[in-house]
Amino acid sequence: MKSNRYIRQTQLREFGPLAQEKLQNASVLVVGLGGLGIPVLQYLNAMGIGRLGLVDNDIIDETNLHRQVLYNEAEIGQSKIEVCLARLKEQNSQTIIDVHETFLNRDNALGIIGNYDLVVDASDNFPTRYLINDACIIQNKPFVYGALHGFEGQVSVFNYKGGPTYRCLFPVMPAASELPSCDENGVLGVLPGIIGNLQALEVVKMIAGIGEVLSGRLLVYNGLNTTMHNIRFSKNPKHSNICILQESYQVPCSSDLEIDALKLQDLLQTDQPHLLIDVREPGEFMEDRLESAVNIPIGELEDRQIVFDNTDKVFLICQSGIRSMQGKYILQKRFPDVKFINVHGGLNRIRASEPLV
Amino acid sequence: MTILLFGITKDIVGQPTLSLSHSEAQGLHTAGELKEFLKDNYPDMKKLSSLAVAVNSEYAQDEHAIKEEDEIAIIPPVSGG
Structure with a gap:
């Protein structure tokens, strides 16, 4: 008997059983199991993406709980990837889930990314974001970018069908001292939920081939006054022709001390x-x-x-x-x-x- | 000229928008000149190595011309997740 599991979305005329089949045949890598990665994974898993890859090596901290809503109080101190894996399996037993219990680094990025159709950048630091950008260009994979600052969020789809990339917007990686992270600056709990869900939607649109993918546009969301700005930008070949990774991204490599x-x-x-x-x-x-x-x-x-x-x-x-x-x-x-x-x-x-x- | 500020530029200036008087705006002809003006008036902006300027919702290179009636946004990269 055919399952009714996905019928509420396959009954959508613009989506239909064909799009569902595309989700089933797709593989998506999610880098970062924090505020952004959690909503991305919960929805992609619920909606029936065939294979999901998880990358993280952090453990659950008390200060994560207000925004990383998959994790419970009793799980403080446990590995994020293990807790995520268990929860996602309960949610959808049909999904194939690969775990990469490591931070993405210069040594492993190309190998891991090469195994997936597309990538979600749900990381929380610039070195990883620039590494994902460069590795995705080399591997010719599109990736969905999401990032937060206080009450604001940014979303875009980079390297989609030869489209613009992260470096076309921000060519140079900021130094560690330039900009604060969520740990230093703070973030309102619900914000990553909103931005992560927008990222999940872009993933589904790309795979299913529906709607208009957020490529060549940066969406800037302001949660305090509920505005969304769409900034159009184009490809800058000077910054998007990348054939090898940089010498260093300031993220841990296996050879590092x-x-x-x-x-x-x-x-x-x-x-x-x-x-x-x-x-x-x-x-x-x-x-x-x-x-x-x-x-x-x-x-x-x-x-x-x-x-x-x-x-x-x-x-x-x-x-x-x-x-x-x-x-x-x-x-x-x-x-x-x-x-x-x-x-x-x-x-x-x-x-x-x-x-x- | 009204400038919308995002991310850390909003924190540096201390408000979400910045209004430049007619005389201030008159001296600014390009997106690059506007960036220099902001760095001179708000030294903390000098620290930012990548700062995107959008003119009428379009990413603008430094040489892009700006006019007083344009809608301008300053967008720095953000890293949180």
């Missing part, structure tokens, strides 16, 4: 001389920090005087391990002779391993 956050804890107890720099903002540092850490916000790493006497190792830490990785690149350039080590997983990983009091 890293230490797992939990191993750092053990190491700090052995009294070995070390310097631990926390690159978060002073407000975050005041809220929670490791005892031996000194605070140098990422924006000050370029210029602040730093003394390294008696230390052969300098550890860099932040909330989840992303900003500290960017900090590592800044410092490594300034001090080529010092060994900088990124604390993978950051404070989130350390705190999640501690027993609840």
Whole structure:
């Protein structure tokens, strides 16, 4: 007997059973299982995309819950990808789900992206966004971009049928110190829900071949005054002819010096001389920090005087391990002779391993 | 001239729109000149390496001409997710 599962959308004249079949045969990679990735995945999974790929290596933090609505209180400290996988399987047992429990980096990006029809950029940092852009151009895959700032969101579809790309709008990757992230700047809980749903809709339109894909247009949504601006832009061959990835995107590579956050804890107890720099903002540092850490916000790493006497190792830490990785690149350039080590997983990983009091 | 501000440019200026007087607007002939004007008046904007300007809802290169009656938007990249 034929299932009625998708009948409420296949009965749409513009969609129909043929579009449903296209969804069934499609594969979509979602990079980032946070505020944007969750609504994207829940809807794509519900609507019947045949194969979904998940990329993330973060764990669930208490400060995620107000916007990452798939996760529950009891799951704080657990791996996002494991929780997501379980929830999505319950939601739709027919979907094939691949898990890539890693952050996307220069070493793995082309291999992972190459396995999917299209990509959703649901990440939360510039290095990953530029890496996705460049890898998608090389692999000739369209990708749906979504990003947030406070009460605002941006959506667009890049590299669709040879159309404009992210670098046609913003050619140069901003330095880590230029712009704040959600962790630093804050974001209203519902905002990623809206932007992520718009991304999911673009994915479905592209696969099903219905409507007008948001290519060559940047949608800027303002949640406070409920306005949407559509900015038209065209391809700039100077920025969209990319054949190889850049040398570095300031995201962790397998060859990079890293230490797992939990191993750092053990190491700090052995009294070995070390310097631990926390690159978060002073407000975050005041809220929670490791005892031996000194605070140098990422924006000050370029210029602040730093003394390294008696230390052969300098550890860099932040909330989840992303900003500290960017900090590592800044410092490594300034001090080529010092060994900088990124604390993978950051404070989130350390705190999640501690027993609840 | 009225300029709509998005993302961090709104935070830097402290308001969602910026109105330039007739005399201020008269000296600005291109999107690039407008960017320079903003950087001079709001030094924090100098830090932004990519800043998109839209004139009448169309992405404008630096040499794109602007007129006082144009609707102008300043759009920086945003990274949150």
